[in-house]
Amino acid sequence: MTPTLIFLGLLMATVVWWLVRQSVNVKPWVASAPSGAHQGVGQLATIKVGLGVFLAVATSLFALFVSAYAIRMELSDWRPLPEPNLLWVNTGILFVGSVGLQWAWRAASREQLRGVKQGLVVGGVCAIAFVIGQLIAWRQLNAAGYFITSNPANAFFYLLTSLHAVHLFGGLVAWFKTITRAWAGSEISSVRLGVELCAVYWHFLLVVWLILFGLLLST
C-alpha cells in the first residue's frame, strides 16, 4: 500500500497546511463584519476546483491499482510480459497530444482562435490515435499468447491500460464540447476555460501513463 500511502500523506499534508493557514490566530467566537480578506470564496474558478478534486480522486484510484500491482507482483506465479515496442510510439503520440492542448491553451490566452482550433484538433486526434494504438498493442500481445487469464501480470496490463483509456474517453467528451464551441465561432473567452481544463486533464493522463508505463517496463 506504500504508493497510496505516499499519495495520501502528501495530500493530507497539503490539507493540514491549508487548514493551519485558515485557522491559526483566528478567533471564531469574535463577531466582525465580513471583509474582503475573510471572503470564503477563492479566486479560482469553481470548475477548476472541481477538476482538482476529481484529479485527486482519480489519483487515489490509480495509486491503489499500483499498490495492488506491487503486492501481487511479489507472489511466485508472476511472469512479467514483454512490452510491445508499439507502446513507445503510443507514449510519443500521447505526449504530442498534451503538447497540442498546451499550444491551444497558450493561444487561448493570446486570443488567437486559429491556434486554439489547431491545438484542440492535435490533442483530440492524438488521444484517439493513442487508444487505437493501445488496442493494436493488445492484439499483438493476444496473438503472442499473453492472454488476460494466463498470468496476473497480463491481467494487470490489460486492466491498467483499459482503465487509463476509460479516463481518456471521459476527457474526450469534454474535449468534444469544447471543440464544438470553438468551431461555432463563439467568443474566445467562452472557450478559454474549457481549453484550459482539457489541457490540465491531458497532462494528468500523460503523467499517469508515464508512471504506469514505467511500472510495466521496470517489472
Add this chain to the structure above:
Amino acid sequence: MAQVAHDASAQVGPLEVEDVELYHPKTFIGKYIWSQDAKVIAIQYAITAIAIGLVALVLSVIMRLQLGFPNTFSLIDPSNYLQFVTMHGMIMVIYLLTALFLGGFGNYLIPLMCGARDMVFPYVNMISYWVYLAAVLLLVASFFVPGGPTGAGWTLYPPQAISPGTPGIDGGIILMLVSLALFIVGFTMGGLNYVVTVLQARTRGMTLMRLPLTVWGIFMATVLALLAFPALLVSAIMMLLDRLLGTSFFMPAMISMGEQTAYDGGSPVLFQHLFWFFGHPEVYIVALPAFGIVSDLLSTHARKNIFGYRMMVWAIVAIGALSFIVWAHHMYVSGMNPYFGFFFATTTLIIAVPTAIKVYNWVLTLWRGNIRLNVPMLFAIGFVFTFINGGLTGLFLGNVTVDLPLSDTYFVVAHFHMVMAVSPILVVFGAIYHWYPKITGKMLDDGLGKVHFWITFLGTYAIYYPMHYLGFEGLPRRYYAYGETAFMSESAQDLNAAITIAAIIVAFAQLVFLYNLIRSLTKGKDAGHNPWEATTLEWQTTHTPPRHGNFDELPSVYRWAYDYSVPGAEHDFIPQNVPSEELVAARSEHQEA
C-alpha cells in the same frame, strides 16, 4: 463567550458574491423528479435510503427469530441466513448510512448552512442521485435472480465470495459488485459537489472557522469517501474479473468440491488490504457527519456555545487523516507480520485521542447549559452514551492480544453495532426530529418522538449489551444455529431469545417513527421559521420550507454559529447573519422601554 470586535461596526459594503444563474424548473417532473435543486435531491436520497434501510431491518428481524428461537420458525434455511447477514450489513453501512448522511443531510444542509443558493454543479448532483437509485435497484434485483443475493458476508472475502457452494455465486455476487461500483460512481459525482460547494460557494463572511460543525463533519467525511471508495472500486473490479473472466487477482489455487479450480496463485490477503483500506475510513465516513450534527444539536438545545470549537474542527481533521493508517486492525487474524500488528494497534490507540477529545467537549458543552430536553436533544445525549460504550470496546479489540480470542465472536458484533450502527442512527433520528420542521414546515409529534426515543435507546442496550457476554463465552458470529455446543452455557440460548424479543420490540418502535413522519406532514403543529431558536443560516430563511434558491437575498455572516446565551443580548441566541450594531440598537431600545 462572544466578544464584539472593535471593527464590528465598520461599514459593510455591498454583497460581493455574484448571484448564480439558477435553473428554473417549469413542470412538476422538472421540479420534483428530475430536479436539480439540492433540497429535492436530498429528500430523494433520504427516502430511498430509508426505504432500503427498512428492508435491511426486516432481514435482521428474520435472522434474530432464527437465532432466538431455532427449530421454532422455519422462515429461512442456512443459505438464506448467510444471504441476509450479507445484505443487512451491506445495505446498512453503505446504502443507508453513507447515502443518508452525505446524500441526504449533505445535500440539504451544505448549501443552506454555507449560505449558498444551491450546489455548485446541480446537474451532476442530479445524476448522482439517479445513479445511486440504479445501484439500489440492482442490489434489490439480486433477491430475485436464480440463487438469490450473495451470502459471502458484507466483507465479501475471497475465495469464499466467488467459490462454488457460497449462496449467490451465480448472479448475486455479480449484481452486488456492479451495484457497489455504480454506488461509488454516483457518490463521486455527489461528493465533488459537497466538497467544492463548501470550498467555493460560502457566502460573504462565512469563513471556514465560522462553519457549523455539521458542515465540517460532512465535508471531512466526503473527503474521506472520495479517497477511500476507490479502494472498494479497485477490489470490486478485480473480483468481477476473477469471477467473470477467470483471472487470479485474489483467487488462490484450490480444490473445490473435489475438483481443481482454474484459479492459481491469487492473494486473498490483497483483497483484505484493499477492502479495509476502504472499510476503515468508511467507519468515519459514517461517524464524522454524526459527530458534526450531534455537536450542533447539543449546542443548540443546551443553549450554550460548543466547547472548544477549534479543537473540534482539528479533531475531525485528525480523525480523518489517521483513519487511513489503521485499516489492518481488521486483519489481526490474517497471519500478517506481528510487527505490523504492533504498528496498527498503536495507530488505533492514537486515533482514540482526538475521538476522546470530542466526547469530553460534548460533555463540557452540556455542563451548566440551559438544557432543553426535547426529542432531538434526547437522541443527541443518547448518542454520547452509546458512542462511549461502543468506543471503549474498540480499545479492547484494537489490541492484538485481546482481539485474537475475541475475533469473529459476538463481542465484535456488539462492538460495531454500538459504535457504528446504533450511534449514527441515533444521530440520524435526532437530526430528522431537528430539521423536519425546516424541511416540511411542521413539527413532529413530541410525545410519539419520546416514545420512539426511549424504546429505541433502551431497546438497543437490551440487544447489544448481552452480546458482549455471548462474545466472551466464545459464541461465533455468522452461524445459522449453535445446537449443543459444549463450551457454551445453557443460559446462552435464553439470552439469545431475550435479545430477539428486544430486537422485535425495537423494530416495531420504528413504525411509531414512520407514523409520526407521515402524520405530521398534515397534522403537525406549524413550525414557524426557527422553532428551536437556532443560530445557523438554514433557520434564517424567509420561507419555510426554503424555496428554490434558498434565500431571497444571500445573507452576510457576522459571527460563528454558537452565539447562545450571550451576556447582555436580548435573546439567548444570535443568528449568524445579525450584525453587532443591530444588537446594540436593540439593547438600547430595550433599556429605554
